[in-house]
Amino acid sequence: MRTTPNKTGKNVRPAKKYTQSRLAVGSSPSKFVKCPKCEMPYSPNSTRDIAAHKSFHDLVLKGRKWQKKWGVAVLPASNEITSSIHSSHITEGIFKVRPDNLQEVNAMMEIMTMVNNELHAPQDENTFWMEEDITGAAFVYVKGDRAVGAVTMEGLDDTRGRWMIYRSQKIVPKVLPKFELGISRIWVCRTQRGKNIATKLLEAARANTIKDRVVSKQFVAWSQPTDAGGKLASKYNSVKHKSGELLLPCYI
Incomplete structure (x- = not known):
């Protein structure tokens, strides 16, 4: 992953951005749901969204590894x-x-x-x-x-x-x-x-x-x-x- 230098010259990796994708199948728009525990909206039809939600859900509820x-x-x-x-x-x-x-x-x-x-x-x-x-x-x-x-x-x-x-x-x-x-x-x-x-x-x-x-x-x-x-x-x-x-x- 690309890194960017901060003011000290250290290369700091950009933090993950937890955003939902936009997946459309045919002409039907994706349906988004909001997790009641972590409050992240995501599409249950999107593999990328599901993975992003799991990562964010664990971070918000359990903390960072x-x-x-x-x-x-x-x-x-x-x-x-x-x-x-x-x-x-x-x-x-x-x-x-x-x-x-x-x-x-x-x-x-x-x-x-x-x-x-x-x-x-x-x-x-x-x-x-x-x-x-x-x-x-x-x-x-x-x-x-x-x-x-x-x-x-x-x-x-x-x-x-x-x-x-x-x-x-x-x-x-x-x-x-x-x-x-x-x-x-x-x-x-x-x-x-x-x-x-x-x-x-x-x-x-x-x-x-x-x-x-x-x-x-x-x-x-x-x-x-x-x-x-x-x-x-x-x-x-x-x-x-x-x-x-x-x-x-x-x-x-």
Whole structure:
């Protein structure tokens, strides 16, 4: 498969695009169905569609296949992860993706493409964590042979911080709080949600994005959180204003 260089000069394989084909038999148009679990529309009459749906279905529900040799094992700030993190046969743990490992990068890019599609987010924000002159990192939560969760973090300058009112999702005007790290994307596959994986990823990320530093929760911000992301943010590091409103740390 053709590869394209990113800003660091590395050849990153374009992530798979899960799109349905258009198969017509005679003059009859193809009938499309929408999977009730992964929500992908596809044609049950198309071999290519069926294969694409199976791949996408597994990715959304079960996570991305992840090889044991990929990534560097890390501990979250609160040491909540299983003690098997120290074992050479880790069955569950958090791993930092190495920007100089093409296989890890391509696997992470495939996850991010799917996440952005789910969030209707731009696809041009996937590679900052690979850049040498930018503070950033990508982490995955691995169970068995699959990455079932992922988070990407980026360093923030003093101009990007904002407060968002949780109830109305409106930005507080003329206030520029200072945050150090931004949560660009965070995702957990559908069969693993509700198991505290997102929180464990955040704990690991703030302890391992900046070398030899654990960034306090109060200096971590969210990028345009969705409803689900807003709920997580409200529990993780929101601040209650004297007005009674709950404020979420965000950035633009």
